[in-house]
Amino acid sequence: MIRTTGRLYDGKTAQAHAVTVTATSSQVTVADQDGQARSYPLSETRISARVGNIPRGLYLPDGGKCESNDHDAMDALAVMQGKGGLERLVHRLERSLPYALAAAFGVALIIAGFIFYGLPTLAKQAAFALPPAVASHLGQGTLEALDKTVFNATMLPHSRQQHLEEQFRMLVDGTAQGKEYRLVFRASPRSGANVCALPSGSWA
Numbered sequence: 302m303i304r305t306t307g308r309l310y311d312g313k314t315a316q317a318h319a320v321t322v323t324a325t326s327s328q329v330t331v332a333d334q335d336g337q338a339r340s341y342p343l344s345e346t347r348i349s350a351r352v353g354n355i356p357r358g359l360y361l362p363d364g365g366k367c368e369s370n371d372h373d374a375m376d377a378l379a380v381m382q383g384k385g386g387l388e389r390l391v392h393r394l395e396r397s398l399p400y401a402l403a404a405a406f407g408v409a410l411i412i413a414g415f416i417f418y419g420l421p422t423l424a425k426q427a428a429f430a431l432p433p434a435v436a437s438h439l440g441q442g443t444l445e446a447l448d449k450t451v452f453n454a455t456m457l458p459h460s461r462q463q464h465l466e467e468q469f470r471m472l473v474d475g476t477a478q479g480k481e482y483r484l485v486f487r488a489s490p491r492s493g494a495n496v497c498a499l500p501s502g503s504w505a
Contacts, residue, residue: 302324303377306322307322307368308320308367308368308369309367310365311364320332320367322369324378329346343378346360346362347359348360354372357371440499451491453487454487455488456488
């Protein structure tokens with residue numbers, strides 16, 4: 302038998318009543334200070350999960366709720382219902398600093414793995430899944446936006462541009478696989494010497 306105290310909210314008013322809760326393997330009895338008691342089948346009650354030291358709730362089938370700070374009694378009541386094993390394990394892990402640090406480290410590893418491996422893989426799949434017409438439109442729109450906000454007209458001499466275009470063509474000719482790549486020149490005081498690839502196959 303389990304016996305504990307708590308506060309009863311009847312679900313009709315906000316007023317709490319001090320009660321005594323007694324539970325057996327088949328039923329739960331809630332008795333107030335005047336001696337009035339109500340019994341409920343244990344299987345029809347529900348116990349809230351244990352979260353830190355927050356009061357636990359015993360939800361009754363008639364809409365009432367008993368709140369109690371007696372976590373051990375509530376855990377025992379959950380066990381009597383055939384539940385609560387996982388909740389107790391989670392609570393113990395939450396209270397353990399080594400487990401908490403290990404969990405935080407694991408989450409950090411997952412996030413780092415997604416950033417360094419997951420995002421590039423997703424980006425590559427998305428890039429190859431784009432129809433050529435859509436990629437061309439996106440690339441052109443992106444270049445126009447950059448020209449208005451970041452890029453200026455290039456200051457490279459024409460001869461230098463031609464030389465770089467020849468080197469670029471030698472680089473991509475064997476890997477184009479039916480795609481058209483082109484090299485465009487822009488100046489950007491913000492980024493300095495740099496290169497970016499656009500979805501349309503343009504390199505700026």
